[in-house]
Amino acid sequence: xxxRHLAAISRRIFQGIRHDKRTMAMIGIVPVAWMCVFxxxxxxxxxxxxxxVVNQDRGxxxxxxxxxxxxxxxxxxQDDILRITEMDDPEQAIQQVKEGRSDGVIIxxxxxxxxxLSRLINPRDNEQASISVRTDDSNVNIASxxxxxxxxxxxxxxxxxxxxxxxxxxxxxxxxxxxxxxxDAFVPGVVAFATYLVATLLTLISFVSERxxxxxxxxxxxxxxxxEIVGGYALAFGLIxxxxxxxxxxxxxxxxxxxxxxxxxxxxxxxxxxxxxGQSLGxxxxxxARRELQAVQFFPLIVIPAxxxxxxxxxxxxxxxxxxxxxxxxxxxxxxxxLRSVMLRGWGLERIGLDLATLAAFASFFLTLAVVxxxxxxx
Amino acid sequence: xARTLLDNPPGKRLIPISSCAGMPPAVQTxxxxxxxxxLLAVDRISxxxxxxxxxxxxGPNGAGKxxxxxxLCGLLLPTSGTATVLGSLIGSPxxxxxxxxxxxxxxxxxxxTVHENLELFGTIYDLPGRTFQTSEEELLDFIHLKDRKNDxxxxxxxxxxxxxxxxxxxxxRPELLFLxxxxxxxDPELRASFWEFFSSLRQKGVTMVMTTHYMDExxxxxxxxxxxxxxxxxxxxxxxxxxxxxxxxxEEAFLRLAGRKEANR
Numbered sequence: 001x002x003x004r005h006l007a008a009i010s011r012r013i014f015q016g017i018r019h020d021k022r023t024m025a026m027i028g029i030v031p032v033a034w035m036c037v038f039x040x041x042x043x044x045x046x047x048x049x050x051x052x053v054v055n056q057d058r059g060x061x062x063x064x065x066x067x068x069x070x071x072x073x074x075x076x077x078q079d080d081i082l083r084i085t086e087m088d089d090p091e092q093a094i095q096q097v098k099e100g101r102s103d104g105v106i107i108x109x110x111x112x113x114x115x116x117l118s119r120l121i122n123p124r125d126n127e128q129a130s131i132s133v134r135t136d137d138s139n140v141n142i143a144s145x146x147x148x149x150x151x152x153x154x155x156x157x158x159x160x161x162x163x164x165x166x167x168x169x170x171x172x173x174x175x176x177x178x179x180x181x182x183x184d185a186f187v188p189g190v191v192a193f194a195t196y197l198v199a200t201l202l203t204l205i206s207f208v209s210e211r212x213x214x215x216x217x218x219x220x221x222x223x224x225x226x227x228e229i230v231g232g233y234a235l236a237f238g239l240i241x242x243x244x245x246x247x248x249x250x251x252x253x254x255x256x257x258x259x260x261x262x263x264x265x266x267x268x269x270x271x272x273x274x275x276x277x278g279q280s281l282g283x284x285x286x287x288x289a290r291r292e293l294q295a296v297q298f299f300p301l302i303v304i305p306a307x308x309x310x311x312x313x314x315x316x317x318x319x320x321x322x323x324x325x326x327x328x329x330x331x332x333x334x335x336x337x338x339l340r341s342v343m344l345r346g347w348g349l350e351r352i353g354l355d356l357a358t359l360a361a362f363a364s365f366f367l368t369l370a371v372v373x374x375x376x377x378x379x
Numbered sequence: 380x381a382r383t384l385l386d387n388p389p390g391k392r393l394i395p396i397s398s399c400a401g402m403p404p405a406v407q408t409x410x411x412x413x414x415x416x417x418l419l420a421v422d423r424i425s426x427x428x429x430x431x432x433x434x435x436x437x438g439p440n441g442a443g444k445x446x447x448x449x450x451l452c453g454l455l456l457p458t459s460g461t462a463t464v465l466g467s468l469i470g471s472p473x474x475x476x477x478x479x480x481x482x483x484x485x486x487x488x489x490x491x492t493v494h495e496n497l498e499l500f501g502t503i504y505d506l507p508g509r510t511f512q513t514s515e516e517e518l519l520d521f522i523h524l525k526d527r528k529n530d531x532x533x534x535x536x537x538x539x540x541x542x543x544x545x546x547x548x549x550x551x552r553p554e555l556l557f558l559x560x561x562x563x564x565x566d567p568e569l570r571a572s573f574w575e576f577f578s579s580l581r582q583k584g585v586t587m588v589m590t591t592h593y594m595d596e597x598x599x600x601x602x603x604x605x606x607x608x609x610x611x612x613x614x615x616x617x618x619x620x621x622x623x624x625x626x627x628x629x630e631e632a633f634l635r636l637a638g639r640k641e642a643n644r
Contacts, residue, residue: 002505004502004505005502005503007502008499008502008503011499011502012488012491012495012499015490015491015492015495016488016490016491019490019491019492019531020490213484213485213486213487213488213489214482214483214484214485214486215486215487215488217449217454217480217482217486218480218482218486218547218548219503220453220454221452221453221454221475221478221480221482221557222475222476222500222503222504223472223475223476223503223504223505224503225472378453378454378455378456379455379456
């Protein structure tokens with residue numbers, strides 16, 4: 001294997017990309033666009049949820065002042081997550097949800113404060129105060145946001161009113177990634193997904209065209225070996241992935257102020273390894289696709305499992321146990337895990353070694369298969 | 380004076396065609412066979428091409444001409460039989476540096492410029508910078524693409540791509556050229572200039588093995604081999620083949636020896 005030959009193949013890929021603006025866009029702009037779309041869209045919690053509050057609480061008069069715990073809770077509910085309208089008639093409020101104009105109704109009964117206070121004074125009192133939360137559960141995410149907000153507001157209101165709970169759950173000191181937002185946990189996923197996708201798809205397209213136009217034949221008629229061709233592609237896409245990760249991380253830091261506590265160099269190594277896996281997979285698949293159109297048919301095969309099963313956007317733990325082994329057969333899984341550990345936990349080489357080794361094993365396995373598939377073409 | 384493209388490859392004396400004795404044959408095959416599944420694409424072909432020859436492979440579509448050429452270029456492994464090219468086994472790296480292959484399709488990188496296409500093959504063949512530059516200059520001159528050097532191959536016309544494809548196969552000054560239907564789909568004028576080029580190459584001792592469907596081209600070969608259903612059914616100088624068929628027309632000879640009517644009889 002000659003370095004000069006590897007460089008020749010890599011250079012031709014870069015030259016081709018330079019002359020093709022669409023490919024350049026796919027490498028540079030598309031992942032950044034994803035990052036922005038997901039970064040803004042999934043910037044964390046659900047916001048602007050429409051809720052109707054029906055507060056019938058009459059409160060409790062203490063001398064000259066009337067205390068209403070319900071009013072305090074409603075006060076605490078006010079923020080950018082819920083958009084509250086108040087109504088008097090519960091039926092009318094529920095109608096709002098039924099007609100799809102609102103996502104939920106929160107009803108405080110007339111004796112709310114009374115019941116809370118009497119229960120506080122006499123814990124053996126059987127009758128509990130209750131807040132009725134009626135949500136439209138057709139969107140689970142929104143419904144659970146409302147429920148969580150009510151629970152949080154209740155706790156805050158009780159504390160503020162001086163009736164604090166005897167138990168305090170302290171979550172203020174996480175072990176890793178303190179103050180992490182959704183987008184922070186999401187960046188490693190985008191980096192891995194974009195790298196894998198671009199390397200696999202570009203190689204697949206480019207290699208199918210090598211086959212259909214006859215340039216592959218031409219290369220194989222020269223002293224160039226199959227290993228040099230595959231190696232040249234790997235070199236090119238390894239470098240492209242490093243470029244891509246630099247752009248992605250740059251945008252993530254500048255636009256979304258993401259947290260990177262670990263060694264960025266390790267992130268590059270992980271991405272480059274994943275790109276090599278992706279490009280050799282692309283070459284392998286190209287041997288099954290005779291035309292560009294058939295290559296397009298492989299896209300879902302490449303995209304969907306990586307998207308759904310490798311923990312890019314939601315944790316592998318959310319995948320049912322019987323399906324989880326499939327996750328461990330997908331190389332992106334290890335890259336996402338390693339990237340997350342490096343970027344959010346600040347883990348070093350010694351802690352992500354196993355993930356890296358697995359990725360390297362995938363890379364060498366697919367590289368070998370790619371070379372073998374090219375050699376088989378001579379049979 | 381600088382060496383030109385049409386000079387002999389380095390280290391080779393210029394040898395007149397008549398005095399090739401002692402040099403290994405350019406191509407020698409012994410019962411060379413290629414089978415794809417049930418299809419016998421090349422069936423026990425034994426042939427020899429001497430250095431300096433222009434050998435034409437003729438035959439109807441599907442006769443196995445391209446498969447034979449691809450085996451000789453080391454792109455396909457024979458099912459059985461053996462073959463040597465320039466004295467070494469087919470497919471060996473040393474052989475590959477000494478042969479050039481122009482595939483049927485233009486087989487160019489359309490997303491690269493003319494220069495980048497040539498440069499890629501120059502690098503692959505390990506040409507030193509200076510040698511490559513000289514070679515590229517001369518080839519661009521010959522294919523009349525000097526002023527299109529930095530244009531993308533995708534912007535070239537079909538004929539220009541064809542010329543560039545030939546140039547890519549020639550960049551390393553091979554001793555032996557395999558040309559798979561080199562003149563298909565190009566205009567008569569360009570075809571004439573291709574043949575002028577082939578003649579000048581031949582004068583400099585470059586051996587050529589080409590497949591063709593044009594009878595006038597067959598007549599210009601030193602020898603032709605007629606293939607049908609994977610077999611070499613007739614071989615010799617154009618005159619000898621016509622004589623064997625009992626006609627003085629190449630077209631007629633082809634139809635009589637390799638035509639479908641004959642095949643069905």
